[in-house]
Amino acid sequence: MGLRERKKHQTRLALIDAGFELFLAQGYEATTVDQIAAAVDVSPRTFFRYFGSKEELALDFTVEYEELIGCALAARPDDEPPITALARAFREFIHGMETNASEDTERFLRHRRVIDANPVLLCTSFARMADVEKKLTTEIARRQGIDPGTDPRPRLLVALIAAAVRVGFECSVDGDHYLDSLVANVERTLDLVEAALGPGWDQLSLGSSGQVATKASSPG
């Protein structure tokens, strides 16, 4: 790796560090791109050559996390039931946060703190989750030999498990033991959804892809 590339990488990290430091100190909105650029001693224009927007910097690490989840699912054995595979993939992802190098954990926590403090960032990270769900859906559908274009079941299953994880995140409040509480809460919501979904869903999955038996579907 040449000097040029090293410098670029270095500048990129410096921008991220300066950005998060400022975000945590004075808030995301209150921090201007000019401030971040000044802290790293580059021109504001250069900032936008590294990150398409201020938001992109704030959400930079989510890209890694998104990939991790996909990999975690891909690593599950092919013959594992979809619910189990998904739930365990998410569990492993969450536990990965714990067992990582403490530097990564620090980064993760800073990241969460900044995002949680800002509705716009939070909303965008949700939107990204929708993309992740699409990828997971593809994988689940592949395992089941189902066409996700016509049969909504893989998509629905992924959405349900992801919703449980999200609730687990939401239940965790910032504090000294944030990571512990996060892990515990996600475990809990995943337990709940697995226990609740398990029997009924497995039954649905056995049927063909056609119309499902509607029960009590007439409202009012």
Next chain:
Amino acid sequence: MGLRERKKHQTRLALIDAGFELFLAQGYEATTVDQIAAAVDVSPRTFFRYFGSKEELALDFTVEYEELIGCALAARPDDEPPITALARAFREFIHGMETNASEDTERFLRHRRVIDANPVLLCTSFARMADVEKKLTTEIARRQGIDPGTDPRPRLLVALIAAAVRVGFECSVDGDHYLDSLVANVERTLDLVEAALGPGWDQLSLGSSGQVATKASSPG
């Protein structure tokens, strides 16, 4: 209602109509606030006196919809099981779109088309859904006599049903029979989640709010 108030209401609607017309014609991003203001013959500054942002105009109607869902749930009888109450509330909301005056339906469809075409708007409307979920959670928790602060089950249930509805929306593609396909798809995903969740969840709901029996929770 005085002349002043009528004029205001009129200007507001004119801005909305002009805005959506331009959004549909040339896209949301490509449409500037100045253009919308010019189309209604008001100053750009005045635009921001009616809407806090361009986005607020684009998402204006969602406020109504959000309220409708809350009302639909509140209207369900108190002794109805939570899953049923939630599912039927959403069903009624969706069917309300069908039975509404055709003008409202037109507006709804335009609205959907603009939002679906823009990732940022789509993401923000999701984020708003999170707020709706909070309100629904409060209502469900009240019905069950549960404290939503310590017990994640009401929150989880709402998140699961809402996820099903969202998948129903996602499965529906724009076209001549968008509304029909939307209704059918949401019905379908709600059927699925009700059928899958029904037995298992009811069992969970019978237990006390304490730790749920974990099954197969050791990953790997």
Next chain:
DNA sequence: TTGTCATCTGTCATGGACTGACATAAATTG
């Protein structure tokens, strides 16, 4: 009708996010 008051509106100035164009400085390569 008239005069007062509240409110809506336009104009102006400003700041922050972001982009295109161009020139300069630096690294890479031969």
Next chain:
DNA sequence: CAATTTATGTCAGTCCATGACAGATGACAA
């Protein structure tokens, strides 16, 4: 070292959004 590639800085400009102020307009009472 020279030539090429690439990163960076500077500059100008657009768009979104907001505060301040003044003028226009509807509301209302005398």
